[in-house]
Amino acid sequence: MSGAFWGLLIPFLGTTAGAACVFFMRRALSLTVQRALTGFAAGVMVAASIWSLLIPAIEQSATLGKWSFLPALAGFWLGILFLLLLDHTIPHLHRNADQAEGPRSRLARTTMMVLAVTLHNIPEGMAVGVVYAGLLHGSTEITAGGAMALALGIAIQNFPEGAIISMPLHAERMRKGRAFFYGVLSGAVEPVFGALTILAAGLIVPAMPYLLSFAAGAMLYVVVEELIPEMSAGRHSNVGVMLFAVGFTCMMALDVALG
Numbered sequence: 001m002s003g004a005f006w007g008l009l010i011p012f013l014g015t016t017a018g019a020a021c022v023f024f025m026r027r028a029l030s031l032t033v034q035r036a037l038t039g040f041a042a043g044v045m046v047a048a049s050i051w052s053l054l055i056p057a058i059e060q061s062a063t064l065g066k067w068s069f070l071p072a073l074a075g076f077w078l079g080i081l082f083l084l085l086l087d088h089t090i091p092h093l094h095r096n097a098d099q100a101e102g103p104r105s106r107l108a109r110t111t112m113m114v115l116a117v118t119l120h121n122i123p124e125g126m127a128v129g130v131v132y133a134g135l136l137h138g139s140t141e142i143t144a145g146g147a148m149a150l151a152l153g154i155a156i157q158n159f160p161e162g163a164i165i166s167m168p169l170h171a172e173r174m175r176k177g178r179a180f181f182y183g184v185l186s187g188a189v190e191p192v193f194g195a196l197t198i199l200a201a202g203l204i205v206p207a208m209p210y211l212l213s214f215a216a217g218a219m220l221y222v223v224v225e226e227l228i229p230e231m232s233a234g235r236h237s238n239v240g241v242m243l244f245a246v247g248f249t250c251m252m253a254l255d256v257a258l259g
Contacts, residue, residue, distance in 0.1 A: 004132040007151040008194040011128055012187050014155030015121070018162025019183025022170050025163075032239055035231045037160035039240030042227040043247025044157040045124070045219045051255040052131060052150040053216035056142055057209040060134075075210035079217025083123065087225065092116035094226060110169055110182065117165050117186040120226060123218030124154050125190030129197030130211040137201065137208070145258035152258075153251040158187060 054072055061068040091105035093112035100112050107115075131150050134142040166183035170176055201211055231240030 004136060004198065007128055007132045007147055008191040010151045011124060011154040011158050011190050014158035015162040015187025016184050018159040019166040019180050021163040022166040022176050022179050025167065031234065032237065034164060035237060035240040036243040037164060038227050038231040039243035040247035041157040041161055042223045042231065043244040044153050044251045045223050047248045047251035048127060048150055048153055049216040049219045051252060052146065053127060053212045057212035060209045071209035072213040075213030076217035079123065079214040080221050083218045083221035086119055090115055090119060092119055094230060110172065110174065114165065114182050114186050117161065118189050120222050121187055121190050122193050123215055123222060125193035126197045127215035127219060128154060129194030130201055130215050133198040133201030134208055146255060149254040149258035153254050157247060162187060
């Protein structure tokens, strides 16, 4: 059980460490750096969705024979629709965007920026939670090394995300301590949703393939709807694509080496 505790905490520590950059860096991150970090995060999330979530979901349904893809397919679409629902019901503002998404709101710009990153972090917390739930309930397709690889991969890509939220807030004349707090707060949903997912999986163990693929669908929704547009916006640049490849291969290597 202690392994699950640290597994849920490690990604949050990655966000916290990244948010702390506001105390050590004098200037806001350049657009090129933001693109690079966003591309890296997208690559990690795509690789994690495939190796850590979708493949184990299909393997756990092997008794269905040629229909073993059905639970993964159903869970994947549920994850997509869940994030689509959140996207339309929670007001939020993406970085470098002028217009907020979701219902009209009088929330401050900074609050809506934090909400955008928080939405991003929900599926990541669920992904770590469901993998550790499978480990706790003896799933043969999930190993301690594989679960730790996912937690570490999410933590690595959370580090730049923490900086990407705290640094722009400070650049908008917010005090460093408050900008750090908002950066940390944006990642706090990860251990919370991770713990809730472990509890849900414990109540419905046969639902594990659905939960794994649900997290994968939710993560890929974030990648396609938010991260890829952000890393491609503005003047043409290949830096986001190259760092996407770096993030993808890093996560793939972690999962295979530790799994």
